């Protein structure tokens with residue numbers, strides 16, 4: 661297909677001004693030529709990435725300007741089901757939601773393990789997904805978790821961690837593999853399949869150092885407290901109101917002198933159009949916004965700081981108690 665200039669809709673009719681949504685051609689028609697080209701060459705090559713990024717940005721901008729709606733995107737998925745309505749690619753996995761929600765434990769583990777479709781006709785689409793900055797930032801989040809926990813362990817001699825929304829457990833596994841003593845982790849998740857998966861991922865490491873708790877974090881209470889409460893990939897699904905409520909709850913589960921660390925996507929996410937093409941919507945928040953929400957949870961400004969991983973996409977709100 662011709663690549664329409666960004667943000668310029670393709671008008672229908674003999675140069676007639678486009679006035680309403682129905683004047684725009686159906687999205688599958690607009691993207692057909694480009695998609696056929698990509699399919700014919702067996703998926704995007706690295707040199708095609710800027711053009712593909714450009715397409716996702718164009719779709720995003722057209723939606724922002726009201727030319728199309730987010731609800732129109734499924735017509736594109738349905739036009740190329742082998743790419744988008746399948747669990748055989750990362751992007752298809754996001755769209756198909758086999759576990760009922762976007763960004764589930766299995767998808768995140770595919771990112772961590774750089775899973776690539778065994779189907780050679782699809783593998784290049786996964787290479788594209790893995791090269792997106794957001795995907796790299798999720799892998800950096802795992803690195804950040806391990807480095808941060810090792811530093812806290814070094815400072816304290818031992819640590820007890822509550823991992824809220826623990827998902828695939830890959831980060832916990834790699835942490836424990838690095839430091840066999842003095843770290844205990846409670847993995848809490850509301851998805852029983854995530855816990856089963858994490859159990860398998862962690863199984864061969866020293867038993868007894870990880871406990872699995874099947875619970876909704878928003879209702880979870882415990883009599884014991886933790887040195888660190890960690891939660892990444894969960895708060896960005898919450899409204900501001902639930903964010904503050906959960907943070908307040910997690911602070912109660914933290915010992916005095918301990919810390920709550922919350923991962924949240926920041927506002928500078930160049931992969932957002934690609935994610936939202938798959939209807940993967942997150943509440944992206946700036947460092948200021950995260951700080952403001954922490955203050956609303958009742959802590960003083962001196963207790964709060966925000967860090968980021970090297971891509972600058974995933975932010976980490978650190979709240980001392």
Ligand SMILES: C[S@@+](CC[C@H](N)C(=O)[O-])C[C@H]1O[C@@H](n2cnc3c(N)ncnc32)[C@H](O)[C@@H]1O
Pocket residue numbers: 763764765768801824825826827828829830831848849850851854875876877878891892893894
């Ligand atoms: C995007 S994954 C992140 C997994 C992991 N923290 C990581 O970064 O690798 C989010 C996980 O949070 C879990 N989750 C979402 N809402 C939850 C809630 N209210 N209570 C407990 N777990 C929740 C999901 O089931 C999922 O496994």
